[in-house]
Amino acid sequence: MKMKKLLAALLTGIMAVSLVACGNPNPASAGEDKSTETTKETEAAKTPEKSEAVTLKFFSNVPDRTAGLGLLEETNLNSFKEANPDVNFETEFLQDEPYKMKIQTYMQSKNMPDMWMQWGHPAALMPVVQGGFAAELNPDDYKDYGFVPGALEAFTIDGKLYGLPKNADFWVLYYNEKILNDNGIAVPKTTDDLIAAAKILNAKGIQAVSLTGKDRWPTAITLENLILRKTADPKAFNDAIKTGTTSSNEDFLAGVNEFIRLVDNNVFQPSYLSDDYGTAKNLFIQGQAAMYVMGSWEMGMGSDETIPEEVRKNIRATKFPTVNGFPGTADDLVMWYGGGYAVSADSPNKEAAIKAVSHMLDPDIYAKNSWQKQIAIPPMKYDKYLTGNENNLQKDITEIISSAKSTTGATFIDMLTASFKDASEGLTLEMSGKMVSPEEYLSQLDALVKEANAE
Amino acid sequence: MTNTHTLNKTAKQKKLIIKSIMWAIMSLFAVLQFFPLIWVTNFSLTKDSDVFTSGILKVPDPPEWQNYSLAWVNGNILKYTINSMFVVGTTILIVAVLSLILGYAFTRMKWKFANAWLTFILIGMMIPIHTTLLPNFLIFRQFNILDTPLALIIPYVAFSMPLGVFIMTGFMRSIPRELEEAAVMDGCGVMRIIFQIILPITKSAMVTIIVMTFINNWNEFIMGATFLSSVMWKTLPFAVYEFSSQYVSRYSVQFAVMVLSALPSLIVYICLNEQIAKGVTFGAVKG
Numbered sequence: 001m002k003m004k005k006l007l008a009a010l011l012t013g014i015m016a017v018s019l020v021a022c023g024n025p026n027p028a029s030a031g032e033d034k035s036t037e038t039t040k041e042t043e044a045a046k047t048p049e050k051s052e053a054v055t056l057k058f059f060s061n062v063p064d065r066t067a068g069l070g071l072l073e074e075t076n077l078n079s080f081k082e083a084n085p086d087v088n089f090e091t092e093f094l095q096d097e098p099y100k101m102k103i104q105t106y107m108q109s110k111n112m113p114d115m116w117m118q119w120g121h122p123a124a125l126m127p128v129v130q131g132g133f134a135a136e137l138n139p140d141d142y143k144d145y146g147f148v149p150g151a152l153e154a155f156t157i158d159g160k161l162y163g164l165p166k167n168a169d170f171w172v173l174y175y176n177e178k179i180l181n182d183n184g185i186a187v188p189k190t191t192d193d194l195i196a197a198a199k200i201l202n203a204k205g206i207q208a209v210s211l212t213g214k215d216r217w218p219t220a221i222t223l224e225n226l227i228l229r230k231t232a233d234p235k236a237f238n239d240a241i242k243t244g245t246t247s248s249n250e251d252f253l254a255g256v257n258e259f260i261r262l263v264d265n266n267v268f269q270p271s272y273l274s275d276d277y278g279t280a281k282n283l284f285i286q287g288q289a290a291m292y293v294m295g296s297w298e299m300g301m302g303s304d305e306t307i308p309e310e311v312r313k314n315i316r317a318t319k320f321p322t323v324n325g326f327p328g329t330a331d332d333l334v335m336w337y338g339g340g341y342a343v344s345a346d347s348p349n350k351e352a353a354i355k356a357v358s359h360m361l362d363p364d365i366y367a368k369n370s371w372q373k374q375i376a377i378p379p380m381k382y383d384k385y386l387t388g389n390e391n392n393l394q395k396d397i398t399e400i401i402s403s404a405k406s407t408t409g410a411t412f413i414d415m416l417t418a419s420f421k422d423a424s425e426g427l428t429l430e431m432s433g434k435m436v437s438p439e440e441y442l443s444q445l446d447a448l449v450k451e452a453n454a455e
Numbered sequence: 456m457t458n459t460h461t462l463n464k465t466a467k468q469k470k471l472i473i474k475s476i477m478w479a480i481m482s483l484f485a486v487l488q489f490f491p492l493i494w495v496t497n498f499s500l501t502k503d504s505d506v507f508t509s510g511i512l513k514v515p516d517p518p519e520w521q522n523y524s525l526a527w528v529n530g531n532i533l534k535y536t537i538n539s540m541f542v543v544g545t546t547i548l549i550v551a552v553l554s555l556i557l558g559y560a561f562t563r564m565k566w567k568f569a570n571a572w573l574t575f576i577l578i579g580m581m582i583p584i585h586t587t588l589l590p591n592f593l594i595f596r597q598f599n600i601l602d603t604p605l606a607l608i609i610p611y612v613a614f615s616m617p618l619g620v621f622i623m624t625g626f627m628r629s630i631p632r633e634l635e636e637a638a639v640m641d642g643c644g645v646m647r648i649i650f651q652i653i654l655p656i657t658k659s660a661m662v663t664i665i666v667m668t669f670i671n672n673w674n675e676f677i678m679g680a681t682f683l684s685s686v687m688w689k690t691l692p693f694a695v696y697e698f699s700s701q702y703v704s705r706y707s708v709q710f711a712v713m714v715l716s717a718l719p720s721l722i723v724y725i726c727l728n729e730q731i732a733k734g735v736t737f738g739a740v741k742g
Contacts, residue, residue: 057684063697092684095696098676105681109593278699282706286504306705308504 054349055088056356057113059106061099061339065091068300069375076360083359087352107131110346114353118163118342120154121414123421125162128342134162135345137354145363150409151379154337163342164361166370168379169295170335170407171225171320172400178314179206179290187316188291189330191226191258191323195265201290202266210289212280213273216425219432220413221334222293225320226262227255229328234408241412244449247442256431256438258323263432273433287311293320295338296401300374302393317396333400335407336414337379377401420452492717499523499710506706519707526711530698532691536719539691542604543672546611550619550668551661553612558623558657559649563635573624579617588681595682606682607690611675615668622667626660627653662730666723673720691716 058077062070070093077089092113094102099117106112112133118125128134139152139161148168155163175187183204185197198208212218227237230251237255240246262268269275269283284292285307292298301307301315319330341360343353360366367378368385374394390398413421413428424445431441498506499522500515526532560566561573591610595601600609630653635643638652654661676692683689698712724731 090685094680095699098680098696101677102680105589105592108589109596111592111596282503283507286507288504288507306702 053086053088054352055090056115056347056349056353058089058091058356059099059103059113059116060091060093061096061117063093063095065093068373069370072366072369072373072375073360075369076365077356079365080356080359084352084355087356089356107133112344112346114347114349115341115343115357118155118340120163120165120337120340121410122157123414123416123418125155125157127418129157129160129162132345133342135343135347135350135354137161137164137343141358145361146367146381148379148381150407151337154410155340155342163340164357165337165340165379166361166366166376167297167337167339168335168377168401169297169338170333170377170401170404171221171293172296172317172397173209173320174284174292174294174298174301174315174317176284176287176290176311176314177316178310179287183290185290187318188321189318190321191262191267194262194267194291194321197290198265198267207269207283207289209267209269209291209293210275210280210283211268211272211293212275212277213429213432214276214279216429217411217413218277218280218294220425220428221295221411223256223259223428223432224408224412225334226258226323227252228332228334228408229323229326230255230258232326232328232332234332234406238408238410238412238415241415241445241449244446244453246449247439247446249442252442253438254326256441258326259432260434260438263434273429285311285315296377296397299377299393299397302391303374315393317393317400319400329405331403331405333404333407334411335404336410339376416449416452417455419455420448423448423451492721495710495717496714499707499714501707503706503708522707522711523715525705525708526698526715529702530694530712530715531686531689532694532712532715535689535691535694536716538604538688539673540719542607542611542688542690543669545604545608546615546672547665547668549608549612550615551665553616554619554623554664555649555654555657555661557616557620558627559645559653561620561624562627563632573620576620577617579613580621582614584614584677588677591678592681601682602684602688604688607675607678607688610678610682611668611672615671618667618671619664622660622664623657626657630656659730659733662727663733666727666731669723670720674716 058073060070060073062068062073064070065074074091077091081087081089093099103116107127110133118128118134125134139156142152142164147165151165151168152161154165155161173188179201180187180197183197183200183206185200186193188194188197194209201208211222224237228234231237236249237246237252240249240252246252269280269289272280275283281292281294281298283289285301285304287308287310296317299317302312304312307315320334322328322330341357343350343357347353363378363380363382367380367382370376370378371382371385372387374391377397386398413424427436427441427444427448430436431438436444494512497512497515500518500520501513502519505513557576561569587610591606592601595606595609600606634652634656635648638648643652674692675690676696679690679692695709695712695716699709702708
């Protein structure tokens with residue numbers, strides 16, 4: 001009997017604690033649909049001087065809210081809130097991979113946050129647009145934002161704008177000035193220079209160029225740079241991807257062969273196929289690799305206090321090398337507009353969310369801070385925010401972008417569907433691991449295009 | 456006589472050789488199992504750049520204890536640990552009670568379709584977590600429990616219960632019925648039989664269930680990432696994810712977070728390891 005009572009008390013305790021603890025701290029936001037209906041119904045009765053408080057859900061892929069882009073997002077949301085006291089924000093954040101998984105869940109359950117980080121270009125944007133999740137934005141509202149040509153196009157499908165870009169990304173070669181100087185190596189200008197440098201460095205146990213293979217897309221973008229050096233035409237490869245005609249072009253094959261030549265000459269670290277983003281970056285910032293191929297967003301390395309000082313102050317950047325005998329110049333850039341923000345088409349507070357996103361990317365706030373705090377290269381004109389106190393790495397990056405003669409505007413992996421992106425990245429890695437020959441690589445790429453177009 | 460002596464000697468030698476081989480294999484397994492833990496702990500006390508040294512391990516000279524203080528303060532370890540303890544603790548309680556009651560019902564009581572129900576529950580072990588994410592998300596949203604601990608406790612219980620029931624039914628089948636018959640003769644009710652007679656006997660099976668439930672759910676991240684959105688209820692695995700993206704270049708501090716988050720499971724395992732082995736051998740395998 002005693003036992004029975006004890007058990008009953010225990011179970012009651014569990015239930016009580018669970019229910020008390022599990023009570024939704026913010027019933028208004030969780031029961032969004034219902035509360036919205038109520039809001040709409042009562043709107044007419046609302047007194048004009050008292051506006052309804054709204055809570056906007058913002059989903060970001062930057063978990064660190066205390067520094068860098070995360071802090072900038074928080075600051076911008078707060079300044080919007082100050083100007084609009086009746087708007088509150090609920091920020092959810094996850095790292096890239098879990099972020100992608102969760103945004104899928106949101107899409108499948110038709111429960112999108114009011115505003116979220118959205119990758120541009122068809123591969124990422126198309127599913128969001130086709131599902132009717134992203135609200136259409138008015139390009140005229142952003143005429144004065146100074147977006148560089150091509151930036152808004154990355155978020156445009158069938159002539160309609162579905163998001164605003166926050167990054168202009170391009171591929172650069174970071175190098176450790178001290179390691180190169182100590183070994184009597186000049187900053188590599190061509191792939192032959194890279195191969196020669198690799199020979200010297202490898203003999204001394206230093207990796208030449210750090211590259212991540214596990215994350216797949218950096219390998220694909222590095223390859224695209226080499227193809228661009230051969231074609232010297234920023235649109236050639238991406239256009240051939242759209243039509244699935246890459247295998248009939250000798251120039252593309254030459255680019256792929258050049259990539260294999262770099263692999264064969266141990267330009268990349270031996271473990272690059274299995275090294276993830278963090279590992280590849282760490283090889284460089286811990287002084288174990290002399291160079292590092294990565295996007296321009298890593299310019300923050302120059303002021304990142306967590307990087308050992310002897311490496312940090314020696315990090316510089318240069319244009320991706322040219323190839324002897326190829327017509328392309330170092331001023332042809334593989335460039336794209338990766339990240340941005342989108343607003344939910346079904347959000348009950350769509351107008352407020354659009355205003356908030358527009359505020360977050362206001363050039364006087366975003367372009368200024370992202371440049372001066374070395375967070376990202378803004379996709380808008382930012383010359384008026386140059387302070388003159390930029391560090392060497394920032395100056396290098398500015399020089400690369402300002403001397404660019406042509407840009408691709410997108411990468412080939414982003415040209416078609418999400419499944420094409422996934423499959424083409426995997427195929428590129430197989431090619432770089434020599435599981436697929438360069439010829440087979442291009443013909444299989446064409447086959448993937450056909451599959452994507454049939455989707 | 457001499458022949459018997461030689462035979463005995465050969466048999467002894469054979470035994471010794473087999474024993475030595477067994478020891479060698481077991482030691483190899485032990486080293487392989489322990490190595491990652493030793494490695495992470497070792498490099499959590501070194502400088503960041505030491506990770507890339509050529510040696511397998513490195514003597515920290517001096518040990519970088521500040522890695523741990525940084526991990527503790529900036530990794531939200533305490534808050535996330537408390538959340539994890541609450542969620543996993545509640546899950547364990549529910550799973551333990553349900554496994555005991557269900558185990559009794561399936562092995563001792565005669566009722567219609569008992570076997571079919573048991574199979575139905577055990578089938579739960581075969582359902583992959585990923586397939587349940589979206590349906591659960593929709594259901595939890597309907598019930599307004601997303602972003603609350605219930606959104607984790609319910610699926611954790613659902614995924615842990617089949618194994619619990621499996622272990623408990625196997626164990627209970629090995630308990631002689633005479634014990635309960637004697638209790639019934641003395642006027643014992645069903646609940647009293649379960650909690651006063653059966654529970655003490657099933658202690659080792661119960662410990663196995665508790666430990667299995669703990670280990671399976673302590674490091675769970677996919678459901679956490681799907682069903683939680685605010686910081687309020689995030690569990691310990693979030694610390695590792697968030698911290699590694701924040702401190703991408705600080706390997707040693709990341710390792711310190713990993714050691715800190717692995718510590719509770721390690722302590723539980725070390726404390727209860729004898730019970731776990733007993734529970735598994737007496738219960739699940741024999742049953």
